[in-house]
Amino acid sequence: MTPILSTRILSDQQKSKLLKQGFSITEIDFIQTHSIEFELKNIGDLLLFTSQNAIKSVLQHPKKDSLKSIPCICVGEKTAKLLSKNNWKVLHYEEYATDLGNYIKKHCTKNRITFFSGNLRRDVLPNVLRNNQISHNEIQVYKTILHSEKVNSPQKAILFFSPSGIQSFLQQNSFSDEIIFCIGKTTAEEASKHTKNYIISEKPTIDSLIECVITHFTE
Structure with missing residues (x-):
């Protein structure tokens, strides 16, 4: 069995794919998210x-x-699907904030944008909105808390799903010779500050990350 650590709890289906390929999995949620109270005011047209x-x-x-009639733009295919499932119209999505920022600069300069964010959000999109003088407001709607734990058993690989997950892991642990699997470029940027031994999944999705792990160890 190849021991690997997932820094978030996987679904049964995701875990099953890895178990079938001979991996033993330790799962720890290294970050926790909580909804917070917020007011819906000064809502824009996007x-x-x-x-x-x-x-x-x-x-x-x-x-x-009251928000369902207002169209959306978003980061991530899964985010777009969740919006559509809940009856929002998704005008556009990109897999990365940088690419969505480019779309905003080209197509959304006349909009009034309301950004629903978390406390650890990156500055990429707020900077685009400010630097291009696009009318906007930001409403913080959830909080991310780092939840670090000491991992004592050696691992062949560690799966990370966000920059925050890496920061949380490193509060009580360090990288040695494990292969670090990252769910996309943003997470890989954080990993690169601490190790050269990392691999980026083809798409920034959990399924793609799992396929990446399986391919690496079985080929």
Whole structure:
């Protein structure tokens, strides 16, 4: 068995793929997200989401239905699917915030954008909005908390799903000779500050990351 650490809890289906290929899996949630109270005010004519966590938090608001008529742009295919599933119109999505920023600069300069964010959000999109003088406001709707644990058993690989996950892991652990698998370029940027021994999944999705791990160890 090849021991690997996942820094978030996987679904049964995701775990099954790895178990069938001879991996033994340790799962620890190194970050926790919590919805917070917020007010829906000064809402623009275009909504911006960069994570599913933001959508889930907005869906808990008693006045959520007042937002459903406003179109959205977002980061991530899964984020777009969750918006569509909940009856929002998704005008456009990109897999990375940098690419969505380029879209905003080309197509959204006349909009009033409301960005639903978390406390550890990156500055990429706020900088695009400010630097291009695009009318916008930001509403923080969830909180990410680093939840570090000491990992004592040696691992062949560690799976990371966000820059925050790496930061949390390194609070009580360090990298040695494990292969670090990253869910996309943004997470890989954080990994590169601490190790050269990292691999980026083809797409920034959990399924793609799992395929990447399987391919690496079975080929």
